[in-house]
Structures are given as structure tokens and as C-alpha cells.
Amino acid sequence: MNDLPSFVISTLQATVRAGTPLLFAVLGTIFTERSGVMNLGLEGLMLVGAIGGFMASYNTSSLVVAILLAMLAGAVLGFIHAFFTVTLKINQIVSGLAITMLGTGISGLWGKDYIGVIARRFEPVKIPLLSDIPYIGRIFFEHDLLVYISFLLVPVMWFVIYKTRAGMTLRAVGESPDAADAKGINVFAVRYLFTILGASITAIGGAYLSLAYNSMWIENMTAGRGWIAIALVLFATWDPFKSLIGAYLFGGITALGLRLQAIGAHISPDFLKMLPYLLTIAVLFFTSTDTLKRKVGAPASLGIPYSREDRT
Amino acid sequence: MRIRIEKRLEIPRYAGIVVPIISVAFALLIMGVILLVFFMGRLGNLSSAFRETFEAYKEMLTWPFANRYGLFSTFMRMVPLAFVALGLSFAYRMKIWNIGGEGQLYMGALASTWGALFLFKDVKSPLMMIVLLSIIGATAGAVWALIPALMKAFARTDEIVVTLMLNYVAIFWVDYLVYGPWKDPKGYGFPGTAPFPSQARLPSFFDDEFHIGIFIALAIALLLQYIYKKTGWGFNSQIVGDNLLAARYSGINVRNYTIIALVVSGAIAGLGGAVQMMGVQHRLQHGFSPGYGYTAIIVAWLAKLNPLAILLVSFLFGGLLVGNDQLQMFYKLPMALISVFQGLVLFCLLGGEAVFKYRLAIVKEVPESE
Numbered sequence: 001m002n003d004l005p006s007f008v009i010s011t012l013q014a015t016v017r018a019g020t021p022l023l024f025a026v027l028g029t030i031f032t033e034r035s036g037v038m039n040l041g042l043e044g045l046m047l048v049g050a051i052g053g054f055m056a057s058y059n060t061s062s063l064v065v066a067i068l069l070a071m072l073a074g075a076v077l078g079f080i081h082a083f084f085t086v087t088l089k090i091n092q093i094v095s096g097l098a099i100t101m102l103g104t105g106i107s108g109l110w111g112k113d114y115i116g117v118i119a120r121r122f123e124p125v126k127i128p129l130l131s132d133i134p135y136i137g138r139i140f141f142e143h144d145l146l147v148y149i150s151f152l153l154v155p156v157m158w159f160v161i162y163k164t165r166a167g168m169t170l171r172a173v174g175e176s177p178d179a180a181d182a183k184g185i186n187v188f189a190v191r192y193l194f195t196i197l198g199a200s201i202t203a204i205g206g207a208y209l210s211l212a213y214n215s216m217w218i219e220n221m222t223a224g225r226g227w228i229a230i231a232l233v234l235f236a237t238w239d240p241f242k243s244l245i246g247a248y249l250f251g252g253i254t255a256l257g258l259r260l261q262a263i264g265a266h267i268s269p270d271f272l273k274m275l276p277y278l279l280t281i282a283v284l285f286f287t288s289t290d291t292l293k294r295k296v297g298a299p300a301s302l303g304i305p306y307s308r309e310d311r312t
Numbered sequence: 313m314r315i316r317i318e319k320r321l322e323i324p325r326y327a328g329i330v331v332p333i334i335s336v337a338f339a340l341l342i343m344g345v346i347l348l349v350f351f352m353g354r355l356g357n358l359s360s361a362f363r364e365t366f367e368a369y370k371e372m373l374t375w376p377f378a379n380r381y382g383l384f385s386t387f388m389r390m391v392p393l394a395f396v397a398l399g400l401s402f403a404y405r406m407k408i409w410n411i412g413g414e415g416q417l418y419m420g421a422l423a424s425t426w427g428a429l430f431l432f433k434d435v436k437s438p439l440m441m442i443v444l445l446s447i448i449g450a451t452a453g454a455v456w457a458l459i460p461a462l463m464k465a466f467a468r469t470d471e472i473v474v475t476l477m478l479n480y481v482a483i484f485w486v487d488y489l490v491y492g493p494w495k496d497p498k499g500y501g502f503p504g505t506a507p508f509p510s511q512a513r514l515p516s517f518f519d520d521e522f523h524i525g526i527f528i529a530l531a532i533a534l535l536l537q538y539i540y541k542k543t544g545w546g547f548n549s550q551i552v553g554d555n556l557l558a559a560r561y562s563g564i565n566v567r568n569y570t571i572i573a574l575v576v577s578g579a580i581a582g583l584g585g586a587v588q589m590m591g592v593q594h595r596l597q598h599g600f601s602p603g604y605g606y607t608a609i610i611v612a613w614l615a616k617l618n619p620l621a622i623l624l625v626s627f628l629f630g631g632l633l634v635g636n637d638q639l640q641m642f643y644k645l646p647m648a649l650i651s652v653f654q655g656l657v658l659f660c661l662l663g664g665e666a667v668f669k670y671r672l673a674i675v676k677e678v679p680e681s682e
Contacts, residue, residue, distance in 0.1 A: 040472065044655075084659065088666035093409055093472065095662060097609065102655030108648020109350065219648070224480050231473050270488035277477040281459075288469040 005135075011252075011259050012139045016147060017213060018258075019251025021046070021205040021222075023150045025229035026236060026243040027157055028201030032078075034161065034238060035194040036174040036301040039081055040096025042202055043226030044103020048073040049203025050210040051107040051114065054217045058119035066120075067146075067207060074203025075196045077103055082195040086188055089305035104220065114217045122146055122212040146208050153201070157240040170194055174299030177306040187306050205229070224277060231280045234287050238298065246283075253279050318673045327668045332614045332625075335660035342660075343653050344369065350645070368643050372635035382634060384521040388592055390630030392417060392601065394529040394623055395584025396608035398536060399453075401617040403577040405540070406553040408570060412460065412475025414605025415482035416453040416578040420585025422486055423452030425505055425596040428512040428589070429494070438511040445512060445586050446528075453582015454575045456482065461574035465567045471574065479605065490598050504597040514591040523591035532580060533619040540619070549573065581605070602633065602647070610654045614661060 025042050032039045039045075052073030057066035077099055084095045122144035131141040140151075161167040172180040173190045181187050205225070210217050228250060236243035257272035344365055351361035351368075376382045396413040403410040424445040431448070435441045456478055463469035489505070496506040516523040540546040552559040552569050559566055584604075593600055611629050615621035632650065639645040 080659070084662060084666075088663060090662040090666050094613070094658065097411070098655045098658035098662070100655075101606070101610075101651045101658065105648045105651030105653070105655055108646050109346070109652060112646040112648075219646075224477070227473050227476050231477075234470075268488050268492060270484045270491070274481050274484045277480045280477045281463075281474050284469050284474055285463055285467055288463070288467045 007259070009135060009138050011255050013142065014255035014258065015248055015252040016140060016143060017251070018254040019247040019249075020143075020147050020150050021208045021213060021225055022229050022232060022250055023243065023247035024153075024205030024208060025202045025226060026232045026247055027150075027153055027240060028074075028198040028203075028205070029229060029233050030157065030161075030198070030236070030238050030240060030243060031170075031194045031201065032198030033233060033302055034170050034174045034299055035191045036177060036299050036304065036306070037082065037085055037191050037195045038092040038096065038303040039078075039099070039195065039198070040093060040230060041077065041081055041099025041103060041199075041226075042229050043222055043224070044100040044107075045074045045077055045199050045202040046103075046206030046209070046222045046226050047107035047220070048077055048103045049206030050221055051111045051206075051217055052203070053207030054114055054119055054210040055110060057121070057211055058114060058117060061120045063120060063122060063145075063211065066211060067204060070203045070207035071200035074200040074206075077203075078196040078199025079192075081199065082192045085305060086191045086195070089307055092303050092305070100226070108219050111217050111219060115219070116216075118216065119211070121215040122208075144212050146204070146212055149204075154240045154244050161240070171299070174301055177301050181306075181308070191306070202226075202229075228276060228280045231284050231287075235283050237287075250276055250279065314675055315672055316675055317670050320669055320671050323668060327665075328616055331664040331668055332616070332661060335664045336614070336657055338660040338664075339653060339656035340369075342656050343649075346652060347645075347649075364643070368639055368645070371638050371642065372632075375638050376631035376634035381521075382631075384518065385634045385637075386627065386631040387522055387526060388630070389633045390623075390627045391523075391525040391529055391591065392584050392588045392604045393608050393611055393626035393630055393633075394526075394533070395587065396581045396605050397611040397615070397622045397626055398529065398532055398619060399577045399580030399584070400608055400612045401615070401619065401622060402536065402580065403573045404553075404612055405617050406549050406569065406573045408464070408573050408577075409472045410457065410460070410475050410574055410577050411472060411609060412457065412478050412578070412605070413581045413608050414601060414603065415475070415479035416456045416581035417585040417588070417601060417605050418479075418482040418486050419452040419456040420449035420582030421589045421593075421596055421600065422482070422489065422585070423582070424449040424586035424589045425494070425508075428508045429506060432512075433509070436511060438513075438515075441511045442514065442590060445590060446583055449586025449589075450579040450583040453585065454579035456582065457574045457578025458571070461571045464574070465570045483599075486596060487598055490596055494596065496595070505595050508589065508594045512590060513594060514587065516591070525587040525591040528583075528587060530623065532583075533623050536619040581608075603651075607633070607650070607654060610657055613658065 025046055029039060029042060049070040053066040053070035056069035057063060081095055081099050084090050085092045124142055124144050127141040127148070131137040161170065169180070169185055169190060173185060173187050177187045206222060209221055214221060232243060232246040232250065235246040253275050257275050260267060261269050261272055347365045347368060348361055351364045352358065355361050355364060376386045396417055399416065400410055400413050427445045427448045432441060432444050435444060459478060460469070460471040460474040463474055464471045490503045494505045496502070496504055498506070514523040514525055548559070548564050549569060551562065552564060552566055556566065588600070589596065607629055611622060611625045615625040632653070636647070636650045639649065640647055
């Protein structure tokens, strides 16, 4: 029993690592969906982020360039999604599926020459003072830069959404595009902007996988995380702080599965691998009745293209 | 006189055929550019990259259809695609987004393997065996779809993510079995079960290269066509898909329709899994599907959910999968190319449909009266 605290702490530390890619994806998608655009293409966005970041890191050895390229790759797909859903007003669900396929395919195509190579990665950096706090320090403050950025992104996004003019505009467009338009807000521009911005933040989640979590490129390495993140957006009711809870809950179940495997528990690894997916189903089930009752958070115009011709 | 863009009041009928054809052609064009860039990177010379792209395209588009072996491979790939796409179309026409075709296919395959190797291993009559395995496969697919169906019907849980999550669960379950308890002891460590007994195999022709699964798919397509056109279900489910509120007001029990749509959808995909086992694989293997369940989504959309058109489109996409295999082997192109193409087709199709909602109209300027 001597080992118990260290087992728990290392599992919690792994929880933060496993939750970080989800956190980026959920935060990015909160931006997108707050503007009223539904994007189911997260899996594709994360994959292009993962390969884009990895390619840049391999070729330039610069992690800054790597993150910028990952964001750019996500932004390009985000732009395509915005063009089809905002300008052409096609079904957002199907466009999201197409984004997933396109992202999966393009990442596989680009990634062909990057399988099995090593690129510069994000190394853990201890934060002075904070990392000396017993327990908490080891769990939260012995990570790499991207994890700290995700910590900061949560309050920053909360502040932007609820306390700034830009956030108010964003919410207005998502809740009532008619009213926003009447007030002189360019609904189309806002939706384009936040779909692209959200996609590029989501793509960082993918880059975290290839540059820190796995530190290599594996085809389809997101393994459904994009879809789990979609469920987590519902779970978080479009609130940045709640997305933190959701992402770490899933990070926890993943980390626990891996830990149990490592210490040789008598459960098949295939069943442990099912856990996050089963948990996603459970989360969706419990949030669906819940959100229905309270109707909190969901942008009222989510999934509905805005068309000036059809105004009533 | 000037030209302006205006919204069409009615989408012309020919759009249903013209748009898919143009969109596939357009997607091929864009993919050609992507391939050109890819070969440029590899060969570093524009004219040889052009030649290579052209050759690769010729190979991809002709090989699957132009010779005996290619054609048989195309048929083989067509069958599971057709089953899953037919199943998906049954839910899609009610705007229920089942994207769990892959998992339902896997569950059908898993259950029929269980039947062939364990449950019905004493059944000697081939006909009996095939019927039993088909039933158990379809049931497994139906049960797999029943989970999201009940969740959607009673808790209004969004079916998209649930059906997709169940794909992963089904694939891991199959992995667990073929690497673990069901692994063939004589399989040299290969992740697969023991082969099916001979009475559990579908009748086949032409040196076993062509099995009767295609006729089962045809029968289902005809049955669906009949249901859509001639029955109350066909009419009502169309209303549910087009206008949920109108459906409720006209007294349709939307909850029951939702459940049945998803369950039947899963059953057809599950049957496809059983047919794939009995007709082609003859054993359950790790990763036996190269994403049939996802390609089937595109097939169903391109075919506009029309059952007979689904057969035609799955033949073409079966050929595409075979062509993609050729490219992978002879041009060292990645498997992922097919996903790129599928994404492009979907976008071109959607874009084409959006554009078709408008038309160019020539407006004669009316001179202002003095």
C-alpha cells in the first residue's frame, strides 16, 4: 500500500496529459458552435493538426512554426466548412462528415512519409514554485507548454465569451441571427471568423497528440477523440470551465485504462480501450435528458443556416 | 439586358442525375490535382508528374472494370457496400443519421461467426445453416442499432455520435475475440478465427470468385423500393423525414418510426456482415472491412437514397476501392487516398445541390416610362 499515493498521482498526471487534446478540441468547438455553426468534422481537424504540426516540427525543428502550421491546416478546413455551411447553406451534419473524411484522407496522404520518424517534441517544463506544491504540483505543473496554454485558454475563453463585446456579438449571432443582423452585425462574417478560429484551436488538440502525447505520427492517431469531443461539448453545455471537467473525466478513464494494463490487471486491453467510447455514450444519454429539461447553453440557432432571403 | 442569379422555385428532375455525375467528375478532377502535387513532390518534374498522374488514373478507373479479375474483385467489394448503404438509406430518408454502419456490419460478422463455429456447428444442411446465420447476423446488427434507437426515442439522445462510438466498441470486441478466445489454434498466430465449415459458405461460381450475396442485396433493394413506393410505411417515413411537425400532426407515431428505422437499418447492415463472412472471408479477421461502413454513407448520398441506384453506385465505388488497392500496390500511394476522394465527392455533391437551387436568369431591362 506504500505505492498507492504515487500510483494515484501518476494516474492523475496522466489524466491531464490524456485530457489535453480533448480540451483543445472542445474549446475550439465551443467557439464554432456558439456562433451557430455545428461542426462534426473534429476528427478531421485534429488529424490535419497532428500531421501539419508534425511535418513542420520535423522540417523546421521549430515548435512555434509547428503549432502555427497545425492551426493553419485546421483553419483551411474550417474555412471550407464555413464556405459550405454559411455561404452555400448546405446541411451542416453532412458537411462535417465530409470534413472528417477529407481530413482523415489528407493527413494519411501527407503522413505517408512521416511514419516512424522522430521530430522535435514538447518537453515537460516544471513551473518553479507551483510545481513544489505537494501532490498538486506533480499533477498539474510538470507538463509541457501546450498543457499550460490549455490551462490559460479556459479562463481566457470564458472571459471573451461572457465579458467582452466580441463575445456578446458571438452569442447574439448564435442565439438570434435575425436580431443580430437587424442590429447591424455581419452574421456571415462572425460565423466565418469563429468557425475558422474554432477549427484552428481544435487542430492544436491534434498537434498535441503528435508533438507531445505520442510524439510521433500514426495514421488515424486521433482514434475517435474528435467524436468524443463533440459529445463533451454537449456535456459542457458550451461553457469553457465545464469543458475542463469533461476533458479530464475522459482523460482519467483513458489514463486509468492504460495504468491498469501496465500493472497487469486481468482485463483484456481491448475492453479497456472500449471504456472512453462507452463513457461517451453514457455521457450523451445523461446530458440529453438533462439539457432538454434545462435548455441551458445550447445556442438557439445551432445547426440552422442563416439566410436573409428566408427571414420572417 | 442583364443576367442575375435567382432562386429556383422547383428543382428540375434531371438534377437528381446530373448533379451526382458532375460532382464525381469534379471530385476526380480535384483529386487529380492533389495527385499531381503528390507526384511532383516525389518526381520533382512537372511533365513526368503529369504522365504518372495520368497513368495512375487510367489504372484506377479501368482496371477494376476492364478485366475478369478486376471485375470479380469489384463485385466482391460491392456486396458489403450495397448492404450497408441500403441499410443506411432506410434511416436517412427519415433524417436519422446512422453512421454506425461499420459497427453494425462488424456485429453481423461477429454473430454469424459465433453461429457458424459454435452455436449451430451441428447443423449440416447448407440451406438451413445459411438461413440461420443470416438471421443471427441481421439480429446482431439490429441489436447494435437498437441501442441508439432507444436512446433517441426515449431520451432524444443524438444518434450521430452514439452510432459512431459503437463502431469502435464493435471493432474492439472483434479484436478481442480474434486475438483471444476465438483465435484459430492452427492459424500460426494470425489474428483470425478458424475457417467456417463448408455448409456455412454461400454458393459461388466462377472458381469461387463470385458468390450469390449480390442477389440477396438485389432482393433487398427491390423490397425496399416496393416499401418506399407502395406502402404506408414508405409514405409516412417520407413525411417524418421532410417535416417532423406535419408527421406528428397527422398522427404518425414518430417514436416507433424512429426505432424501427434504426433497427431495420442495422439489421440490413448486419446481414451484410453475415453475407461477407459466408461469401468471402469464411472466417472472422481483424480489420476485415476497409471502412465499408463509411464509404456506404457516400454511396447512399450519391444514390439519393434510391435502392436501385444504390446498387449501381456501390458497384462503381466497389470498383473505386479496387482501383485504390491497385494504386497502393503499384504506385505506392497511401490507402488514405480513398478518404480524400470520398470527402471531395461529398463536398462536390453538396455544393452542386446548393448551386442548383439557383439559376441564372436573363432579365430584360424595362425602359422607364417617360
